[in-house]
Amino acid sequence: MSNDHHHDHDHDHDHDHSHLSEMDARVRALESLLAEKGYIDPAALNEIVEIYETRIGPQNGASVIAKAWVDEGFNTWLMEDATAAIHSLGFTSRQGEHMVAVANTEHTHHMVVCTLCSCYPWSVLGLPPTWYKSPPYRSRAVIDPRGVLADFGLVLPDDVAVEVHDSTAETRYLVVPKRPDGTQGWDEKQLARLVTRNAMIGTGLALNPADLT
Ligand code: FE
Numbered sequence: 390m391s392n393d394h395h396h397d398h399d400h401d402h403d404h405d406h407s408h409l410s411e412m413d414a415r416v417r418a419l420e421s422l423l424a425e426k427g428y429i430d431p432a433a434l435n436e437i438v439e440i441y442e443t444r445i446g447p448q449n450g451a452s453v454i455a456k457a458w459v460d461e462g463f464n465t466w467l468m469e470d471a472t473a474a475i476h477s478l479g480f481t482s483r484q485g486e487h488m489v490a491v492a493n494t495e496h497t498h499h500m501v502v503c504t505l506c507s508c509y510p511w512s513v514l515g516l517p518p519t520w521y522k523s524p525p526y527r528s529r530a531v532i533d534p535r536g537v538l539a540d541f542g543l544v545l546p547d548d549v550a551v552e553v554h555d556s557t558a559e560t561r562y563l564v565v566p567k568r569p570d571g572t573q574g575w576d577e578k579q580l581a582r583l584v585t586r587n588a589m590i591g592t593g594l595a596l597n598p599a600d601l602t
Contacts, residue, residue: 446515449480450563451584453513454595455577457490458568468492471563475513482512491554492565493591498545500538500591501554501562502530508556510563514586521590531555541592564588566595 423429453475457464467474471488482488488510491499503509504527509517520526529537534551538544545551554562566588572580582601587593 441511441516445511447586447589448581449515450510450513450589451581452577453478453480453563454565454584454589455580457565458580459577467565480512486558487560488563489560490563490565491552493567495549497550497552498591499552499554499564500530500534501556501564502527503556504528504531505557508558508561510561513563514589518586538592541587543593564591569595569597571598
């Protein structure tokens with residue numbers, strides 16, 4: 390699990406396959422039943438799925454973080470009322486949940502989990518990665534957060550405290566990673582490229598300028 394992409398890839402193959410075929414069948418059965426009864430419009434459903442697959446993703450959250458890095462007023466707003474600050478950029482939630490932003494500092498690192506199920510800030514991060522929904526992540530993130538971070542290749546100094554936030558249906562968290570050094574004068578668009586999905590879940594850090602090339 391040292392490499393993040395590799396990690397995702399393995400999971401998609403090893404787990405999703407066997408899982409999803411049963412889940413797929415159930416979802417399909419439910420969908421056709423609901424459509425047949427006139428409760429849902431399959432075309433509308435396809436559009437929602439398409440939106441979450443293409444238009445709503447971590448790039449939304451990355452632009453929120455980049456703005457917070459360059460705009461102090463926005464950063465203050467984000468820390469005080471993340472729901473409203475995020476909403477102001479046009480990212481709204483279908484589920485209407487409350488957003489809370491937690492900012493990493495030199496003393497504290499934040500990471501997010503949903504121990505109960507898979508609550509995730511869809512409006513800013515899109516679809517959750519497979520590992521986020523996996524029972525090992527959900528249980529170990531609380532018991533052994535440093536071990537989990539190490540599996541993601543992130544080893545923090547001992548004097549950095551790790552705070553784990555448990556998402557619920559009502560409250561979802563967005564980690565504001567530290568702005569990388571060597572980015573003075575960068576605009577929001579450039580900065581957003583440094584903000585990975587994992588940096589906003591807390592299982593990673595923002596990239597360094599050198600990582601882009
Ligand atoms: Fe959940």
